[in-house]
Amino acid sequence: MVELIPIRLQKTWEIWNVRGVILFSLSLQIVLFLGAPMRKRTGNKLYILIIWGSYFLADWAASFTIGLITSSRNSSKIIERSDLLAFWAPFLLLHLGGPDTITAFALEDNELWLRHFLTLIFQVVASFYVFLETLPSNKLWLPTSLIFLAGVIKYSERTRSLYRASWGTFRETMLTEPDPGPEYAKLMEAYSSKKVARLPTKMSQTLDAVIRESKSAFYSSQRPRDQEKRLDEFEVVRYGYHFFKIFKGLIVDLISHNDRNESRDFFLQISRPDDALKVLEVELNFIYEVLYTKFVVIHDTIGYLLRSVSSLSVLASLGVFFFVDCKHGLDKFDIRVTYTLLLGALSLEAIALFNLIFSDWTTVNFLDNRINTNSGVRAIFKKYLKIRRSRWSPPKDELPNTNSSESIRTTPVLLRRWSESVAGFNLITYCLKQLPKKSHEENADQCYLGIFKKTAHLLHRIQKCCRKKVVEPLGAKDFLDEWRYASKNYFTKNLWEFIFKELLEKSKEADKPENIKTISSARGAYVLEEYKKEHGGEVLFETLKKDYIENVTYDESLLLWHIATEICYHGSEVDHQTEAVDYKFISKLVSDYMLYLLVMKPTMMSAVAGIGQIRYRDTCAEAKRFFRNKGLGPKMVKDACEKLLAVNTDVKPVHVKGDRSKSVLFDACMLAKELQKLEKKWEVISKVWVEMLSYASNHCRPDAHSQQVSRGGQLINLVWLLMAHFGLVEQFVFTAGFGPAKLIVEK
Incomplete structure (x- = not known):
């Protein structure tokens, strides 16, 4: 009989199966421990794919190895080292518990907490069974017991983290105590008895003074801002955590009105947009760690206690194995494997302890417990926060189409709280088959x-x-x-300051509930209406508002303005930039970013995209045909835009082509020609784009925002949080409050 698997290979597998897979499992733990935090700092798909593969292979490798140890315990070739195998089995519980830096890869993994709980029970039983079979002659019973205890604690931490981050549990924590209100039946009974007695009775309901004062504070309170005040790094973390506790309800679309006044008042008074950005970054970091790591369960009294026990257990196990004479008769290579497992586990525990101490959670506990009277401890935390602070600096190479003094975000990648970049995707460039030029490097021809x-x-x-x-x-x-x-562009200081100031001005105008509704649902028309009031040009602004925003769907409007922005950007006319803000550069950056979201991140735009993918594909097909007929090719973007602008558009495309094709290419050419007539063209375009970005962020599903923070984060996530802080979300529109009714009996 022919052996499908050679005998030599079978023997090699029998000798190395457990050893090889358990070392592979340890290596995956190291990759996840050191590499998982990077996924919140980069949107690189290849890197995230590596983390994804390691995450799923880690659970498989640990479970598979426990299965190998259990099934091969009676084999004559390995029964002589059964004590050692029983010692190795609890290490797999440690591995199944996973590192602190990742418990879930996606939000859906948190919903599988019950599966992990059952797996915990089965694997603990299997490991304990292997251990029991070696008693009472097991010379390694003490180090095995210590590692077993640490493994159970680690896996319990992971299961508890998944449970607390699951949608139902997370939402439950945001619910307040039920309030039945005044006793209606009793009051109506008294009302009826008075009526039967023919007493002059009426029910009076007056506007509650407290609610009225709260509404007034929310809609119109603006204390004078202290322009000299800046937030230090301690305040950034304190406010970031404070507002995280308030606005984490956004994740499950459940937020309370109780603290809205404080948040809005704080952000209206903040003196520098950069300080607001730092607070929002800390909030995003807390959201990431609550949903995808163990930090939320280890930063409490029980968590600290269990972590101390597990770390000391691993250390004690290594000490016992090293100093006590229990290695007699063991294979030298197996002893080296055991030391590798012990030292690997201890090293990961040491790094985890360092991360636990030097984290935003510990900083918050330090501030809340007011241990800052100890100047030495305060100095250490101050140094830590100084190292972690975000940084702006001029670019090494001049950014295209902007001035060289433009500041960009240059925080070292290991210290970032998000990717600090703005992605981009350009329809015309894509159709011309031209690879994008990166903002930080010059592509060779x-x-x-x-x-x-x-x-x-x-x-x-x-x-x-x-x-x-x-x-x-x-x-x-x-x-x-x-x-x-897709291009990766620098996140510029001017871009953030422009977005912040636009939303700040809109927040000041949100003095009534109906104004909040109007602003939060605006996608360009609000800006055009304001310009029409201030600068005249009723016919032109009305055409732009009606034909290219209000009377078209959001995805169609986005494509129209994207192509029109690109045509104007590369147009033959020379733009004389005299304003302090480079509106042209901001328009281009946000335009490419919004198309990137529509095309490359459809889950984030699903609530507003409509048939965006069909419209985009049809537009690309028409653009490619047009460029091919005109003999255009790569690196001819300027020529392509000029050719598009030269097309006669006296007759609307829909009257020529009908509505079979959803392409908006030549409708965008018509929009570009209308925009060319504006005196402050780029200022208008840039503000329309910020309004489109705000609309998308406000109407993106909360779970899509939460998912994105684990994949590098996006500018749209920051805008989403900023709008919530400014009170520009529809959840903050509430009607007049009334106090409890009073039963009045007239004389």
Whole structure:
């Protein structure tokens, strides 16, 4: 009989199966422990794919190894080292517990807490059974017991973290005590008895003074701002945590009105947009750690106690194994494997302890408990926060289309709380098949130098065939398109200050509930209406508002303004930039970013996108056909925009093509021609784009925001939180409050 698997390979597997897989499991724990925090600091898909693979392989490797140990315990070849196998089994519980830096890869994983709880029970029983079979002759019973205790604690921490981050539990923590209100039946009974007795009785309900005062404070309270006051790093963390506790209800679409006045008042008075950004970054960091890490369960009294026990257990186990004579008769390589497991576990515990001490959670506890009387401790935390502070600096290379004095975010990647970059995707560039130029590097020309035309044509056909036969059926087209054509741009200080000031001004105008509704639902029309009132031009602004915003869906409006912005940006006319704010650069940056969200992040835009993907594909198809007919190719963006602008658009495209195609290419050309007539063209365009960004952030599903913070974070997440702090979300629109009714019996 022919053996499918060679005998030599079978023997190798019998010798190395447990050893190899348990070391592989340890290596995955190291990758996750050190690499998982980076996923909140980068949006790189390849890096996130590595973390995703490690996350799922880690659970498989640990469970598989426990299964190998359990099934092979009676094998004659390994029964001689059964004590050692029983010692190795609890290490898999440690691995199943996972590192502090990641408990869930996605929000959906938190809902699987019950599965992990059952897995915890089964794996504990299996490990304990293997251990019992070696008693009473097991010489390693003490270090095994210590590691077993640490493993149970670690896995319990993970299960508890998943449970607390699950949607139902998280929402439950945000619910206040039920309030039945005044006893209606008793009051009505008294009212009826008075009526029967023919007494002149009436029910009086007056506006509650407390509620009225609260409403007045929310809608109109604005104390004078102290322009000289800046937040220090301690205050940034304190306010970040304080507002996180208030606004974490946004995650489950459940927020309370109790503290809205304090938040809005704070952000209206804040002297520098940069300080507001720091507070929002800390909030996002807390949201990430609550949903995807163990930090929320280890930063309390029980958590500190259990962590001390588990760490000391690992240390004691290493000490016992090293000093006590219990290694006699064991294979030298197996002893080295055991030391590797022990030292690996101890090293991870030491790093975890360092992360636990130097974290935002510990800083908050330090501030709340007022231990700052100890100047030495305060100095240490001050130094820690100084190292972690966000940084702005001029770019090393001049940014395209902006001045060299523009400040950009340059916090070292290991210290960031989010990616600190703004992605971009450009429709015209994509249709011309041009790779984007990164903002921080100059791409070399990608020409087929030294390759004959015939060979190049053949390579192109092979590439096209692979794309159709392999890439598209596997659903990897969007992944590759984002990898090749999405740009990564610097997050500039001017961009943030512009967004902050726009929302600040809108917050000041939100003095009535109906104004909040209008502002939170505006997607460009509010800005155009304001400009019409201030600068005249009723016909032009009314055309822009009606035809390109109000009478079209959001996704159509976004595509129209994106293409029109690109055409104006590369237009032949020279723009004389005299304003302090570079509106042209901001318009281009936000325009490309919004299309990136629409095309590359459809889950974030699903609530407002409509048939955005169909409209985008049809527009791309028409653009490619037009560029092909005009003989345009890569690196000819300016020529493409000028050709589009030169097209005669006296007749609307829908009257020529009908409504079969959803393309908006030439409608956008019409919009571009209308925008060219504006005196302050780029100022208007930039403010329209910020309003579109605000609308998208306000109407994006909360779970999509929460998911994104684990994948580098986005500018839209910051805008979402900022709008909530300014009270520009519809949840804060509430009607007049009335106090309890009073039964009045007239004389």
